[in-house]
Amino acid sequence: MNPLNPINALVTLNSKGLQVGYDRQSIALAIPELTISGNCIALLGHNGSGKSTLLKTLLKLTNARHGTIAALQVNPETGAEEILSPQTDIAFCPEAGSVFLDVSVDAYLAFWGRLRLNDADAHHSLPNQALLSELGVLELRRKLGRELSKGQRRRVHAAAGFLIKPKLFLFDEPFDGLDIRHTSALISCIERLKPTTSFIISSHRIDIVERLCDAAIVLRDGRVITSGTLPQVTQALGGATLSAGMMG
Secondary structure (H helix, E strand, C coil), X not given: CCCXXXXXXXXXXXXXXXXXXXXXXXXXXXXXXXXXXXXXXXXXXXXXXXXXXXXXXXXXXXXXXXXXXXXXXXCCCCCCXXXXXXXXXXXXXXXXXXXXXXXXXXXXXXXXXXXXXXXXXXXXXXXXXXHHHHCCCHHHCCCEHXXXXXXXXXXXXXXXXXXXXXXXXXXXXXXXXXCHHHHHHHHHHHHHHCCCCEXXXXXXXXXXXXXXXXXXXEEECCEEEEEEEHHHHHHHHCCCCHHHHHHC
């Protein structure tokens, strides 16, 4: 089996009886049944719809009150479907793009290389230096986390995720705070790595979602109102385009 075949990078998101609440009374997310597969899955919905909660629950950063949610991928060597582990298989770029405040960008990247690849110098390889240059991170390597803007923190965090070569990369509003040049660079990185990496992207940038994603989940008030391929979701929302459907 060809490891670069895009079908090997498909991820399946599976939820059964999931309920997540931040206090005893309210339910922030409720997904009784969901199975959706894709190479790049979009999470769509207005602010407060449950997108970030879904990502954090998938990463086990937030505990489910009931039920389960997991990301699965077929092992290309065995053909068996396996649950992806947040500790070893998944990278996450949160909406805040947090970076250690008193650590340089270079030391931050070395930390993630040592933690996930057992190689603190991984970011110094020629391919990774090219990636860092593409994302505009090389020029930031001597800066401390506290000296970075919102967009710069996001770029550094994204670069760290790419460096560890995850099977699945979760992005929470990755294009917020990026200018046109760096938005284009991040899109290019995602497109180039899609053959070997799956993505789940929460974003309000419907134009970018339509370019990158092949499937989508639409949330409203913590519930899934529709899911499927982009054409299926567009049709379910009743719009001529996905953008029109989301505004309806």
